[in-house]
Amino acid sequence: MSWLETLRTGVNGVRSHRLRSSLTVLGILIGIAGVIIAVGLGEGASSQVTSEINALGSNVLTVTPGSSTSSTGIRQALGSASTLTMSDVSALESKVDDPDVKSVAPITSDTEVLTAGSETATTSVQGTTPSWLSVRGRTLAEGRFIDSQDVSDHTAVGVLGATTASELFTRGDPVGQTVDVAGVPVTIVGVLTSTGASSSSSTTSDPDDTLIIPISTGAERVFGGTSRNAVSSIALQAESASDLTGAYQEADHLLLQLHGITTASDADFTITSEASLIAANTSVDHTLTILLGGIAAISLIVGGIGVMNIMLVSVTERIREIGLRKALGATPRVIRRQFLVEASVLGILGGILGVAGGLIGVLYLPGLIGDPMTTSPTAAVGALAIALAIGVLFGVYPASRAATLAPIDALRSE
Amino acid sequence: MITDPTGNPPVDAVRDAVIELERVTKVYRTGSISVAALRGVSLTITEGEYVAIIGPSGSGKSTLMHILGCLDVPTAGRYHLAGEDVSHMSETALAEVRNRRIGFVFQQFNLLSSLTAWQNVELPLVYAGVSRAERKERAMDALGRVGLAGRVNHRPGELSGGQQQRVAVARALVTEPDLILADEPTGNLDSKSAMDVMRLMGELYDAGRTLVLITHDSDVASAAGRVVGIRDGLLSGRDESHLESQSIHS
Numbered sequence: 041m042s043w044l045e046t047l048r049t050g051v052n053g054v055r056s057h058r059l060r061s062s063l064t065v066l067g068i069l070i071g072i073a074g075v076i077i078a079v080g081l082g083e084g085a086s087s088q089v090t091s092e093i094n095a096l097g098s099n100v101l102t103v104t105p106g107s108s109t110s111s112t113g114i115r116q117a118l119g120s121a122s123t124l125t126m127s128d129v130s131a132l133e134s135k136v137d138d139p140d141v142k143s144v145a146p147i148t149s150d151t152e153v154l155t156a157g158s159e160t161a162t163t164s165v166q167g168t169t170p171s172w173l174s175v176r177g178r179t180l181a182e183g184r185f186i187d188s189q190d191v192s193d194h195t196a197v198g199v200l201g202a203t204t205a206s207e208l209f210t211r212g213d214p215v216g217q218t219v220d221v222a223g224v225p226v227t228i229v230g231v232l233t234s235t236g237a238s239s240s241s242s243t244t245s246d247p248d249d250t251l252i253i254p255i256s257t258g259a260e261r262v263f264g265g266t267s268r269n270a271v272s273s274i275a276l277q278a279e280s281a282s283d284l285t286g287a288y289q290e291a292d293h294l295l296l297q298l299h300g301i302t303t304a305s306d307a308d309f310t311i312t313s314e315a316s317l318i319a320a321n322t323s324v325d326h327t328l329t330i331l332l333g334g335i336a337a338i339s340l341i342v343g344g345i346g347v348m349n350i351m352l353v354s355v356t357e358r359i360r361e362i363g364l365r366k367a368l369g370a371t372p373r374v375i376r377r378q379f380l381v382e383a384s385v386l387g388i389l390g391g392i393l394g395v396a397g398g399l400i401g402v403l404y405l406p407g408l409i410g411d412p413m414t415t416s417p418t419a420a421v422g423a424l425a426i427a428l429a430i431g432v433l434f435g436v437y438p439a440s441r442a443a444t445l446a447p448i449d450a451l452r453s454e
Numbered sequence: 455m456i457t458d459p460t461g462n463p464p465v466d467a468v469r470d471a472v473i474e475l476e477r478v479t480k481v482y483r484t485g486s487i488s489v490a491a492l493r494g495v496s497l498t499i500t501e502g503e504y505v506a507i508i509g510p511s512g513s514g515k516s517t518l519m520h521i522l523g524c525l526d527v528p529t530a531g532r533y534h535l536a537g538e539d540v541s542h543m544s545e546t547a548l549a550e551v552r553n554r555r556i557g558f559v560f561q562q563f564n565l566l567s568s569l570t571a572w573q574n575v576e577l578p579l580v581y582a583g584v585s586r587a588e589r590k591e592r593a594m595d596a597l598g599r600v601g602l603a604g605r606v607n608h609r610p611g612e613l614s615g616g617q618q619q620r621v622a623v624a625r626a627l628v629t630e631p632d633l634i635l636a637d638e639p640t641g642n643l644d645s646k647s648a649m650d651v652m653r654l655m656g657e658l659y660d661a662g663r664t665l666v667l668i669t670h671d672s673d674v675a676s677a678a679g680r681v682v683g684i685r686d687g688l689l690s691g692r693d694e695s696h697l698e699s700q701s702i703h704s
Binding site: 049366367372447 | 520525545552558560568569577578580
């Protein structure tokens with residue numbers, strides 16, 4: 041008996057018990073849809089994290105002021121003291137002391153209200169140097185970035201983030217326009233390319249909602265503050281990802297020396313890899329995915345047990361049919377195949393409908409729960425394979441029960 | 455024809471034996487209790503014979519039918535079916551022998567309710583690996599021979615008991631088997647349908663088929679060319695082969 045005939049017989053067996061087959065299929069459907077949605081959530085979260093890491097710039101370390109423990113032994117909050125200065129920046133820029141540091145971008149930042157005509161926007165204004173662009177791994181959508189001439193001349197020019205640009209200038213080109221920042225008219229010379237990172241992210245502030253101005257302009261004209269030499273943070277770009285550790289040690293050593301601190305635990309600054317912060321967040325997402333995936337896996341097993349249960353009932357109920365088929369010449373192998381095919385058809389049907397249900401969920405759920413989700417062809421194909429495997433796996437026992445029935449016992453039963 | 459006390463007719467040189475049972479026994483064991491259902495049965499049935507095996511319930515006739523039909527194997531003794539020793543065959547080999555050599559007609563009809571008449575008839579050909587087109591043609595032909603050419607697309611539920619049994623006869627015929635084995639074929643039928651089915655069996659006999667009929671009803675058995683009695687697991691010497699069966703089934 042050919043596989044095609046076996047398949048035909050199996051499909052016929054499924055079709056002749058519609059209600060029972062649909063309920064079994066439903067069990068698999070829910071499990072598979074669950075897997076697709078769980079994977080969609082997990083991959084959505086991780087792709088969001090990946091785009092955030094890319095937005096931050098690769099191989100970047102951030103030095104923030106503030107000590108873990110002050111000299112008086114009182115713990116202070118990060119960033120509460122302005123211990124980082126432009127002289128630290130110049131020292132870090134020296135290739136001699138820290139060869140693994142490729143470029144350095146000091147950042148001063150504050151939240152300011154921006155006004156352009158009738159439009160206003162509250163955004164993070166960052167004073168920095170031209171190296172910021174490469175350190176952060178950003179590109180320009182149009183215009184130019186601030187240059188060293190702007191920094192030395194304290195020019196009132198700025199570069200807008202994509203989101204801020206579209207908020208302030210709903211129509212027309214922002215480049216060449218003037219934005220009022222804390223009473224200072226700043227001429228927009230460029231617009232940054234959107235990073236594409238989601239604005240709903242809680243990991244970092246939206247990298248597209250910003251205004252970049254020369255650090256000198258910020259210190260002298262825009263931001264207030266006592267120390268014009270202080271910086272809010274220093275971004276360091278390592279030569280490559282593998283040099284990140286080296287860059288960390290060099291910067292740490294250099295800054296400790298500059299600040300005259302002998303004990304590392306007394307450091308009045310903190311160096312963090314922003315990727316490591318995100319990695320912590322990613323592991324939370326991972327836990328969530330594993331949890332959801334676990335629930336989906338359990339429901340798949342339950343669905344599989346459903347298949348086995350139905351197939352066992354089916355074998356018992358169709359004991360005369362089995363006996364007859366054997367009397368007419370069906371070998372045990374043919375009978376086993378018939379029931380395996382029936383179980384697999386149930387599994388595959390559940391798989392196809394489950395993938396469809398899962399994809400619908402992935403399409404519409406993000407609108408309801410606000411989390412990004414990704415459709416993954418791998419997950420869809422994998423889920424189908426799992427559904428088929430479940431059908432076969434949980435069909436094996438009922439099928440061999442059917443195959444080993446003695447034809448006379450099967451025929452005799454009422 | 456004269457039979458010896460074991461029920462064997464004289465050796466016929468012209469006709470080949472379809473069934474040769476030699477001292478076949480069958481013992482069922484349930485725990486420590488063993489029951490001998492057959493206690494040394496020898497029987498030869500030649501090609502083209504119409505034999506009825508008659509016996510009350512508990513006589514061992516069902517066991518004999520199972521062994522004749524290769525649904526079960528003897529505990530001891532030899533069974534040659536169409537010259538082939540089937541006494542010690544594996545389950546798979548027996549399935550092939552049943553498919554190739556035996557056509558079954560059961561008391562309960564045993565049609566699959568989800569399939570149409572012709573799909574039921576083609577079933578043994580599916581297991582024989584016959585192509586789709588040929589199967590349908592042969593199934594239609596067999597249904598025509600039992601007078602159901604107009605009912606080929608009906609499902610068993612839409613047919614009367616007599617018609618269902620005729621579908622079952624068509625299914626037994628379709629493989630052109632060496633032996634047609636009918637187990638109480640009229641047991642579930644009213645007398646008119648029973649007569650129809652018996653007439654059909656008579657026609658098959660006339661067409662040269664080898665038929666074995668298992669029954670407890672001597673009226674039904676009287677249609678056969680030879681009647682073999684069975685009681686307590688042994689064939690009785692009852693010889694009714696001289697009966698003028700022609701007058702009954704024609």
